[in-house]
Amino acid sequence: MTEATGIVGEFLTLKEGTDADLLAMQCGDFYEFFAEDAEIVADELDLKVSQKSSHGSSYPMAGVPVDDLTPYVSALVERGYRVAIADQHETENGHAREITRVVTPGTHLETGDESAQYLAAVVREASRDSGDTYGIAATDVTTGQFQVTQLDDADAGEALTELYTFGPAEILPGPELRNDDEFLDRLRERTDAALTLHDSASFEPGRASHTVREQFGSETVDSVGIGDQNVAVRAAGAVLSYVEDTGVGTLAAVTRLQAYGERDHVDLDATTQRNLELTETMQGDSSGSLFDTIDHTVTAAGGRLLQQWLQRPRRNRAELQRRQSCVAALSEAAMARERIRETLSDAYDLERLAARATSGSADARDLRAVQETLALLGQVADAVTETERLAESPLADALDGADREAADSLAAELDSALVADPPGTVRQGGLFKRGHDDDLDEIIDEHEAALEWLETLPDREKERTGITHLSVDRNKTDGYYIQVGKSETDAVPEKYQHIKTLKNSKRYTTPELDEKERDVLRLEERRHDMEYEHFQRLRARVAEHATLLQDVGRTLAELDAFASLAVHAVENDWARPAVVDGNELSIEAGRHPVVEQTTEFVPNDLYMDDDRQFLIVTGPNMSGKSTYMRQAALITLLAQVGSFVPARSATVGLVDGIFTRVGALDELAQGRSTFMVEMQELSNILHSATEESLVILDEVGRGTATFDGISIAWAATEYIVNSIQSKTLFATHYHELTALGEELPTVENVHVAVDGEPRSAGSDGDVTFLRTVRDGPTDRSYGVHVADLAGVPEPVVDRSQAVLDRLRDDKAIEIRGSEQNDGGTTQAVFDLDSGQFRDGAAQSGGAAAGSTAEPVATDGDPEHAPGEAAAEGPKGDERAASLDSETEAVLSELTELDVNETPPVELMAKVQEWQAELDDE
Ligand code: ADP
């Protein structure tokens, strides 16, 4: 068949011209996939493959009916494919087909998912002096949101964090990032986004700037301050051009350019978001996350907003107080709150409806949903004004954010146009009420009259003919007909013309019926066309109001989010925290917001300020150290969301960032060594945290040998205390670190108290702990203590203690303070053996020195450290005398080997080699 050749050929040509993964090409009433595409689609979607022959070869073919395309495409896109759609249209000489739309993960309008769906672009430029500048733009085509930011002098980590926070479905890397494998790898580690190489030209500054100004207007671009942010503009331009190219048709709904800077938000890196389990648990479940726990929103948009708040806590005190006041008012006005939530639960997703109206995919039911939701604004506004507690709160202002008059008038317009319960298809009439348009009314009247005539025809005919089994119906082949039961066919009047005989009946028509049929068909077609035209006009009216819809949608979403926070606060007895400037963090009877849901939680206090900047948290395993620290981080975070917090009372000094290093179990799965990851994260914290940050370190150093670990933990503590000065909580099982708490002025020890007489939890003999946090360090040998409590035999416990003492033998560490604070570098020297301080530069020498054996090394006098000398062992020449030449050789190789420069595998090989050499003797 030559026609077949044509179709497959055309398919392959179109496919060549697109970089989409799959092509669906319209062929009459079907969309067809051919060749390889057919096989992929059939596999993914369980479609049947048939064969299409062309040029003597045969091609696999799979198709879906035109009306069913959307769900199939959605399913493919959700599996990560980019699907091009070629529509067919009539031309003078037959059909022509062209690609009208490419549906991609980031431009997928018919998503079944309520959460935000971001398409992001990221670009990088090397800046003159130091570091790089990253520009990121992200849009959600389903809601018209558009956000841009520029990160100056940033390392890739900050850009990756931004992208992680958006969780985009699709990312367009700029031309300069496409070959940066390291960046791309790290990107893939953090997101599941599809990476798409969009036309490089659209990233060019001139072109991008033009695109952005066209979209938002030059004034807007300048007023939000991205006009001179070249890098941000490049990302924004690329995103807009991609949305345009894919043909999703929602650009008109993208009306608001939101530019945000680094100073607006609390810095939360990807690790911290994961560690604090903000939106999903470490295991990757959304249930059990902070969001899942506190989310009581009743609308999809409200849920999206609340989630966004959690991921982007704020630093602006006025904004936080505004939010708190709204939550406070709603938590007190219980009746009004429930009335508002009840009302909101009828709301549809206005932001998404705006995008559907703009893209031309909204049907009459969607416009009805718009109308019904717009009408809710008035209802909730009434609930606010009628309730004194709410009326005097900032909620009243929040509601003014949306133009109520415009909303009412659009709602009224839609209400007077559309019938109450319109059909799901827009091409078959029945959409409009009478009175919408005179000409339309006339056609509707005529049409209905004709239908009425047909409807009453059976009764008239029965009466006239006396036939009882008579009906009038319609089908595709016969048109309208009169059907008479077999037993009564003898009685039919003469003018009945027989058209068909069935088993139990005969069908007839009459000249009159034929004429009415022609009328009805003509009127029907006319009516459908007219209604469709009017509908398109009405939909365009709604699209013109996209901004209004978004405003109202966001106002309702905000109200929903506030009400949700209020519900959670009331139900869980949370308190409104004081948000203040400065470094205070005080929490009275604080709880962990997620753990308190499932456990009888033992509340704890926390106090930190300038003089108590760094807390070392000690206590046995499973005593609650990690929980206590996360609780501090989550309470700070919630306070900076504007929420109430799980505590009797709290004062939270606003932070610029929260950094955590908690647990390591999940990282093993990624094939990176736990310790490497631990150190990378520590490194990131030490680079990024400032004196306004909150840092949570949980068991840092645990991933390596004990003394290695202590050393790193020790040095990191000194560095944070002396150089960074962030508010820090450090849980450690290295009891040695508590020495720092006793010596450095801003470092304090707290411990989770272990009950002397352990309470037995039930009959299984589990040891339970008190979990109360108190000042001071924990019992130094709690590990052994726990072994004892758990009933390990006495000889083992005793021996453990002895071994521990031996291990700590003869070790001493000096403690460093900062120059300006302490007038000297060395603060004290801690003897790990005795658990006592020896001498130190800043210590008042005499008494302390007298109580211990000898003075040990300080910074000022490193050469003559007696400890070191002792550790060196026998002097060189003595050693030479007692060693054979092989051993000498091994030793000298060992001395020369640069451990840091030698790959671990080589190191192992070396060690084996040496062992073999030494064995030979
Ligand atoms: P650690 O870090 O000291 O090993 P965790 O913080 O992991 O201990 O806590 C151990 C267990 O105790 C967890 O199951 C946690 O839910 C529970 N827990 C911790 N703190 C409390 C508390 N204050 N009240 C009740 N249960 C707690």
Ligand code: MG
């Ligand atoms: Mg822990």
